[in-house]
Amino acid sequence: MLAFDVVVVGAGGAGMMAALSASEGKDLNVAVISKVFPTRSHTGAAQGGINAAMRNRDNTDSTEKHFRDTVKGSDFLADQDAVEFFTSKMPSVIAELDYYGVPFSRDQNGRIAQRPFGGASSPRTCYSADKTGHVILHALYEQCLKNNVQFLNEWFLLSTVVEDGKLEGLVAMDIRSGKIHPIQTKSVVIASGGFGRIYWSRTTNAINMTGDGTAACFEAGIPLKDPEFVQFHPTGLANTGILLSEACRGEGGYLVNKDGERFMKRYAPEKMELGPRDLVSRSIETEIREGRGFGEGMTSYVLMDLRHLGEQKIMERLPQVRELAMEFEGVDIIKEPVPIRPSCHYMMGGIHVTDHETCSTPIDGIHAAGECCSVSIHGANRLGGNSVADVVFYGKYAGLGAKASAKRRQLGNAQRLAGETAKWEQEFQRIREKQSGISMFDIRNRLAETMWYNVGIFRTEQDMKKAYDTINQLINEYEDAYAGDPAEKYNMAFINYVELGNMLKLAKAITLGAIHRKESRGSHSRADYPARDDANFLRHTLVYKDGENYRHEYLPVTITKYQPEERKY
Amino acid sequence: MEKISCKIKRFNGSEAWYQEYEVPYEKGKTILWLLTTIREEQDPTLNFTSACRHAICGSCAVRINGNAFLACNTPLDEVIETFDTMTLTFEPLQNFEVVKDLVIVWEPKMEKMKKVKPWLEPTANGSKETGFLQTEEEFHQIAAPTDCILCGVCASECNQLTVNQDGYLEPFILNRAYRFAVDSRDGSPEEHLRPVLENELWKCLHCMQCVSKCPKSIPLTDEIAYLRSETMKMGEMNNQGAKHAYAFHDDVKKKGRLNETMLPIKTDGLVHTAMTKVPFALRMIKKGKINPFHFPKEVEGIAGVRALYEYAKEVKD
Numbered sequence: 001m002l003a004f005d006v007v008v009v010g011a012g013g014a015g016m017m018a019a020l021s022a023s024e025g026k027d028l029n030v031a032v033i034s035k036v037f038p039t040r041s042h043t044g045a046a047q048g049g050i051n052a053a054m055r056n057r058d059n060t061d062s063t064e065k066h067f068r069d070t071v072k073g074s075d076f077l078a079d080q081d082a083v084e085f086f087t088s089k090m091p092s093v094i095a096e097l098d099y100y101g102v103p104f105s106r107d108q109n110g111r112i113a114q115r116p117f118g119g120a121s122s123p124r125t126c127y128s129a130d131k132t133g134h135v136i137l138h139a140l141y142e143q144c145l146k147n148n149v150q151f152l153n154e155w156f157l158l159s160t161v162v163e164d165g166k167l168e169g170l171v172a173m174d175i176r177s178g179k180i181h182p183i184q185t186k187s188v189v190i191a192s193g194g195f196g197r198i199y200w201s202r203t204t205n206a207i208n209m210t211g212d213g214t215a216a217c218f219e220a221g222i223p224l225k226d227p228e229f230v231q232f233h234p235t236g237l238a239n240t241g242i243l244l245s246e247a248c249r250g251e252g253g254y255l256v257n258k259d260g261e262r263f264m265k266r267y268a269p270e271k272m273e274l275g276p277r278d279l280v281s282r283s284i285e286t287e288i289r290e291g292r293g294f295g296e297g298m299t300s301y302v303l304m305d306l307r308h309l310g311e312q313k314i315m316e317r318l319p320q321v322r323e324l325a326m327e328f329e330g331v332d333i334i335k336e337p338v339p340i341r342p343s344c345h346y347m348m349g350g351i352h353v354t355d356h357e358t359c360s361t362p363i364d365g366i367h368a369a370g371e372c373c374s375v376s377i378h379g380a381n382r383l384g385g386n387s388v389a390d391v392v393f394y395g396k397y398a399g400l401g402a403k404a405s406a407k408r409r410q411l412g413n414a415q416r417l418a419g420e421t422a423k424w425e426q427e428f429q430r431i432r433e434k435q436s437g438i439s440m441f442d443i444r445n446r447l448a449e450t451m452w453y454n455v456g457i458f459r460t461e462q463d464m465k466k467a468y469d470t471i472n473q474l475i476n477e478y479e480d481a482y483a484g485d486p487a488e489k490y491n492m493a494f495i496n497y498v499e500l501g502n503m504l505k506l507a508k509a510i511t512l513g514a515i516h517r518k519e520s521r522g523s524h525s526r527a528d529y530p531a532r533d534d535a536n537f538l539r540h541t542l543v544y545k546d547g548e549n550y551r552h553e554y555l556p557v558t559i560t561k562y563q564p565e566e567r568k569y
Numbered sequence: 570m571e572k573i574s575c576k577i578k579r580f581n582g583s584e585a586w587y588q589e590y591e592v593p594y595e596k597g598k599t600i601l602w603l604l605t606t607i608r609e610e611q612d613p614t615l616n617f618t619s620a621c622r623h624a625i626c627g628s629c630a631v632r633i634n635g636n637a638f639l640a641c642n643t644p645l646d647e648v649i650e651t652f653d654t655m656t657l658t659f660e661p662l663q664n665f666e667v668v669k670d671l672v673i674v675w676e677p678k679m680e681k682m683k684k685v686k687p688w689l690e691p692t693a694n695g696s697k698e699t700g701f702l703q704t705e706e707e708f709h710q711i712a713a714p715t716d717c718i719l720c721g722v723c724a725s726e727c728n729q730l731t732v733n734q735d736g737y738l739e740p741f742i743l744n745r746a747y748r749f750a751v752d753s754r755d756g757s758p759e760e761h762l763r764p765v766l767e768n769e770l771w772k773c774l775h776c777m778q779c780v781s782k783c784p785k786s787i788p789l790t791d792e793i794a795y796l797r798s799e800t801m802k803m804g805e806m807n808n809q810g811a812k813h814a815y816a817f818h819d820d821v822k823k824k825g826r827l828n829e830t831m832l833p834i835k836t837d838g839l840v841h842t843a844m845t846k847v848p849f850a851l852r853m854i855k856k857g858k859i860n861p862f863h864f865p866k867e868v869e870g871i872a873g874v875r876a877l878y879e880y881a882k883e884v885k886d
Binding site: 036037039040041042044045092094095096097098099100101103104105106107108109110111112128129131134135138139142143145146151153176206207208240242243320323324327328330441483484485486487489490492493 | 581582597609613614616618619620621622623624625626627628642644668669670672675676679682683686687688689691695696697698699700701702703704705707708711712715716717718719749752754755
């Protein structure tokens, strides 16, 4: 049986940082399993930048201001001890990335360049043109090659095996051989990314962002914290939902309705386009609902105008944005405004992390970092530039936490693992032999449709209950889902089938959390409860899955310095 | 309604075959749309890899009608127009091991890439605690090469690699070596350059396939030229490639044209040429391809040629 000291699940920014810090000193046997080759991970899609109060561009900036902005951006749902820990140490993590060879854009003094970003009181977003995540992902992969980190590529997590509240190990499929393996390990870092694909076609996410690690932990008894908070990025391309970086607004782009009006003056008179993402997304959707957008129904949009920046600035700072707009929308942003509409971008909620210094969870031995989990530093709304920062920062600390756990813990119970492995082998066999049933792609599309229309940017009890019923119906249909590939080796249809099961569970948790949060806060905006309600809901939601029963409870928010106040921009 | 006929090379681990699919044509779609439509509507057993669907993750490169493309950002209409056909043949990238259908394996390439130490060897001017200073100009030198998304298109199309998998390095590996050799924060450029030279750097055929098909327009051939000249600066002159380059350089400077009889002697030395090239040379003489008694004279306008050399030197300095 495979046995390691630490297994990291996921090879994006968080996973590779965790692997690097857990394997430092070379005294532990560390492996990374990833369903894709590491440099395919979704960290690479992050465009605009990574926040740290370096004070390179504005020497009045401070880690304190970064702390305050993040708390305000979170609509006061972030845990302030965690945010302060994060913002105070971020500048040193940027220095570390520089030392790892990340090619950051530079200022005239040779220091790392910084740009303004939504919701930030100072220009503190470090960047590499508009491909920041890509260069960080590659630099981390290079460091992993240098340090001989072991990768099990194209391995897919099926279960985290837990008994009596303790980690026993993992079960995973080697996709290429089709073999299902029990893996003994003393500790685990889950770093499997977000799950925006529950909105299937209206998301900026890669097609494989299905929350496999989050779902496995949820199934094993770890609650999901604040799953109802889903960020919609204001500037997805109208046709495909592909992301155009926040750097577009950061560099000075205008948002314009069909009357040619910069409508943000109605919603954020001071910050205008540089308001935070939740606010700008709602503003765009309001314009569309009130008939000031272009097009109709699912194809409605507003325009983002970047022409006034001029060719030189666009080519220097936003070259990838220009390519994306040309390739996927047929528009040259130097010459024309580009059609955009909000697109599901990020999950603030996820695996309940209980200790922000070690990223541990309620299950001894399981740690988590990045979008799959909620520490929480993003609360009800994440600021642009804080996610790549989150993955590298908490990836590092989760790796250190898992290292300490591994030194303290023993390998798990092999028998328990064998039982779980046999269960999955049977399931694989059943799906391979199944000759007919309900198309899994059809279930997937209906899930996305109900989520977009009923648990999207604007929410009501009535709509969400409709979605909840639909999801329950789809969960029933899933039992008869047909994948259509009898092969043993490289059976991606089976993987897609398991991914769909994961998305159904997570979508149900999101909807449950959203129905019960009877207020509007951050990205969670309810037409039937338009105001924030601190008296009842300045609390984290925790959604549990006990067998087929989903239930929720609440947990206090940690407030150290900043008392809730009205959030104005 | 117009249809696109797709012939896709399938592979199940032991057997390979071509399978045909027909998809109703739609305007304004991508190659990835075409593959996804086949998989979701006709055949869920078809495997290919894709993830970000906007040309940053590098997963989805395939060959269509004998040429490599990134599927997600390649417009279907452009491919139809380029090949002037509605019949498209899909195959996995060349020069990679295939695991299934259009899915290839990357790990052996990464093992090979380790030869050039594809990581920063930091100078003493920076530290893990403070990072580095780097000028905007120095950043610009590494901006283009760090666009590489490891999609494998260049390696698939490289004609040298196709005949010399063990000896030659993939263009994306050469790019990685270049990227660190020119990084002002890297203190050991030779550590990246020497393995490149030792892996037949001079064998690049200048066919330009890599640079013309790179979806990120990375100037790979300029980088190869730079790597060669840097290895010469390191004193690595005593090799076929450098001697061949100097033979060209010196002949043209002296006479304004090549002395083809002397070229192999200058490149390989008299003994080696005599031992290996004599029968070949005799055949060429017999066919009237070369005249061993012809010693080229200076061309008309040799002064202009020499002025060009001077100018090039000035520009370089």
